[in-house]
Amino acid sequence: MPELPEVERGRRLAATACEGRRIERVRCANDRIVFDEHSPAQVRRALIGRRVRKVHRHGKQLWFELDDQNHPLFHFGMAGAFQVPGVPALSLASSGKRDGDGSWPPRHLKIHLWMEDGGELVMTDKRRFGRIRLRAEPRAEPPISRLGFDPLTQMPPMEEFARRLRGRRVAIKSLLLDQGFAAGVGNWIADEVLYQAGIDPRRGADSLSKAELRRLRNKLGAVVKKAVEVDAVKERFPRSWLFHHRWGKSASARTARGQAIEFIEIGGRTTAWVPTLQK
DNA sequence: CTCAGTGTTCAGTG
DNA sequence: TCACTGAACACTGA
Numbered sequence: 001m002p003e004l005p006e007v008e009r010g011r012r013l014a015a016t017a018c019e020g021r022r023i024e025r026v027r028c029a030n031d032r033i034v035f036d037e038h039s040p041a042q043v044r045r046a047l048i049g050r051r052v053r054k055v056h057r058h059g060k061q062l063w064f065e066l067d068d069q070n071h072p073l074f075h076f077g078m079a080g081a082f083q084v085p086g087v088p089a090l091s092l093a094s095s096g097k098r099d100g101d102g103s104w105p106p107r108h109l110k111i112h113l114w115m116e117d118g119g120e121l122v123m124t125d126k127r128r129f130g131r132i133r134l135r136a137e138p139r140a141e142p143p144i145s146r147l148g149f150d151p152l153t154q155m156p157p158m159e160e161f162a163r164r165l166r167g168r169r170v171a172i173k174s175l176l177l178d179q180g181f182a183a184g185v186g187n188w189i190a191d192e193v194l195y196q197a198g199i200d201p202r203r204g205a206d207s208l209s210k211a212e213l214r215r216l217r218n219k220l221g222a223v224v225k226k227a228v229e230v231d232a233v234k235e236r237f238p239r240s241w242l243f244h245h246r247w248g249k250s251a252s253a254r255t256a257r258g259q260a261i262e263f264i265e266i267g268g269r270t271t272a273w274v275p276t277l278q279k
Numbered sequence: 280c281t282c283a284g285t286g287t288t289c290a291g292t293g
Numbered sequence: 294t295c296a297c298t299g300a301a302c303a304c305t306g307a
Contacts, residue, residue: 077303249283
């Protein structure tokens with residue numbers, strides 16, 4: 001569920017709480033699934049006493065640049081989030097509902113950092129698809145090295161964008177979900193972009209016309225930019241977005257302007273689209 | 280009780 | 294190398 005905009009919110013939260021400060025205390029949950037490559041003790045040892053120089057994000061991957069050679073890499077999976085004391089966690093999924101009851105430290109805590117200035121940061125994950133790993137050179141190693149461009153920070157120029165689709169015969173929806181193409185796009189962003197660009201999600205990626213490619217690129221950039229601008233708070237997404245009407249898979253689902261929304265499966269993922277608008 | 284959803288990776292097929 | 298399918302992972306909530 002956390003796609004690029006929610007991960008970017010996590011990055012900002014972590015940057016505010018941690019950048020420039022030393023990590024004084026670390027507590028890790030004893031969870032061999034979230035800490036799948038390095039034990040909780042190894043991660044703890046890598047972080048304690050280190051200064052956080054900068055918090056980076058590429059697609060859905062987030063990492064801390066420390067004053068040492070072992071940098072923590074966070075992936076939120078489907079239900080992970082950063083939290084700081086006093087700020088209720090938001091979730092995009094169900095109706096503006098808060099995650100947890102606001103207690104501190106929160107439930108489903110995986111790692112808890114105490115900073116030298118008294119600030120705290122926690123990563124929670126109630127479904128355990130999230131991962132916390134260590135990397136010496138995060139950008140040069142998998143999984144980050146395998147990612148495509150980040151649509152918020154490195155949208156390629158039109159010509160290169162078109163080149164990246166050339167020869168790809170997959171459904172355009174599947175290509176958008178491919179993290180090796182565009183990093184950070186998840187299920188709802190892919191559907192939103194295709195809806196706004198007026199493109200049938202089943203179309204082969206290499207079958208798009210020049211005009212369609214241009215619309216696709218522009219909408220990809222615009223949707224991501226807008227969602228980040230409103231800090232991934234769904235109530236602040238434009239009313240015209242398909243996003244607000246796609247949940248629940250109801251047979252009677254309609255857009256704000258009354259067009260019927262259909263649900264199909266593409267590449268094993270539920271796809272919401274509007275046949276009368278997407279050709 | 281069953282099952283969809285959510286992101287990623289891997290095994291297997293063509 | 295590409296494309297596709299299915300499974301696995303853990304858990305919530307309808």
